[in-house]
Amino acid sequence: MLTECWAREYDPVLPPKRNPTADPAPLVVYLDQWCYDHLARDRAGRPKEDHEAGVFAYLRQLALDGRAVFPLSITHYWENWIRRNEDARWDTAVAMAELSGFNTIATGGLxxxxxxxxxxxxxxxxxxxxxxDVLGWGLAHCLGRNQASPLIVNAATGLPARWGDLPSRQRAAIGELERRAAERFELGMLARRDPRMEPLELPPLAAVPDxxxxxxxxxxxxxxxxxxxxxxxxxxxxxxxxxxxxxxxxxxxxxxxxxxxxxxxxxxxxxxxxxxxxxxxxxxxxxxxxxxxxxxxxxxxxxxxxxxxxxxxxxxxxxxxxxxxxxxxxxxVDFMVIDRSMWHLTEAARLKEQRGGATILCSLAALRDQLESSLPA
Structure with missing residues (x-):
């Protein structure tokens, strides 16, 4: 694997959920699947192209600072799920998690x-x-705009536990536990595996059929x-x-x-x-x-x-x-990076000039240049 196998006690620092009322609003950047494959290599210090060196760290800092959001779509999930190499699925899923924070974009029902x-x-x-507003959080949002996540349940009632009578410090700790559980679930779904749970004989997750x-x-x-x-x-x-x-x-x-x-x-x-x-x-x-x-x-x-x-x-x-x-x-979205073949079609279609929307690019280096010129230092 290019990516380390995270220990069970390790909780990664992920970008925050997008705040729809943030001012200024963050830029929204959509990266094609191949971008995350390349970024996983750059993350490991083995960039596929020389001009991609350092792009992962640059984009991740923007995401952590809340200056840019990198949402995943159902296409990302499906294209990762169908890969047979489980280590490659994990590597790409980690790069996706650390950039997206599982912010997602819903493409159906429009x-x-x-x-x-x-x-x-x-x-x-x-x-x-x-x-x-097509942006949300998690796989459930991709599938049907439902922003569901794991909750701590009261064993006696089967309902989400109520913590209103607890001290604020304990409520915060429980909320943090729920957040971590949700993120672990999302990563396991995206990668169809969780190496931290495999010693406990967790079987590989099945892909949702396309x-x-x-x-x-x-x-x-x-x-x-x-x-x-x-x-x-x-x-x-x-x-x-x-x-x-x-x-x-x-x-x-x-x-x-x-x-x-x-x-x-x-x-x-x-x-x-x-x-x-x-x-x-x-x-x-x-x-x-x-x-x-x-x-x-x-x-x-x-x-x-x-x-x-x-x-x-x-x-x-x-x-x-x-x-x-x-x-x-x-x-x-504000920017979109796709493969060169599709980019030529969008250029011929004059999507940006005729219809507005995203600036469409076909290289990660070009994206970095665009973001550096768009965002104040």
Missing amino acids: GAWESLLAVAARIGKDPAVATP DDRGQRLVDQEHDIRDAIDRWGRTPTNVRAEVERRCLSDTTTVLGLNAACLALRTTYTALLESFNRYQPGEAGQRAWSQFLAAMPIQGRYSEIRVQSHMQANRKRRTSDGRDYFTIASVSPF
Whole structure:
């Protein structure tokens, strides 16, 4: 292992939970899985690239000082869980824990919010839709926005123990014990192991199964490519085919239906509002503008459009997860570091220029430069 096997009596110092009312607010930085693999090596004094030396220590100090938050998403958990090398899982999990403090970002359940934005813009209403706070703490928040953590339970009642009648010093000590127990649980879940408990014969934890989003996307992408090859690979045809698929997705349609009801209109009326456009470029532009008003689906479709502009691009099952993570995280964070292949797609999609959100980078050294220029000394 690159990382030391922590003794049972050792409690690491982790970054604090994000304070949503902090002033100034910390920068929110999302790091792709490969970043944590590299940072685990840098933490051990064996950086993978010379220019990455010292980046882990720099980022960790920002996190400990509360000047930056490095949230984990469900993608991090799943990609760590599927690794067969348990030592590598542990190394990466430790780097993640020491940077994130198990602050997490929820990427699901946002369809209602972005559907409201798009429908309201289309029908000329201003419902003052609040941007959701997607940051929280722990794996439970990633899975369903529930911020659950272990609690000390009264053995007689089975309910969380009440400590109101105890001296403040004892209450603080018990609260600290609960915090440590929660962090140990989170690390064990992230790594699917806890070396401190293995002498007690704790079996490895099973990974939560991933959905088939990746394979479904690959199948859809092949269908789209076949259709484009039939119609002719022009920018107009590529965009029309990809956006048609995105707007006809069952989940998207259900979200738009719900938004129409909330805004006292109907899905039929929404569709009819596009009828005044003639088929062709004018109609396509109207649909493109409507899709662009959806912060996540708009980004997701634009990344796919740019991928299909590359006739020979190979499709991987990981693309679905990468597209989804970029689209659902970048609206809510300040910086995002992804791999170079995906970065080229986001550059072609002009996500930052056209839609705001994260500054997207493809190297840890570039991130350090950006943070040094963004944060006061």
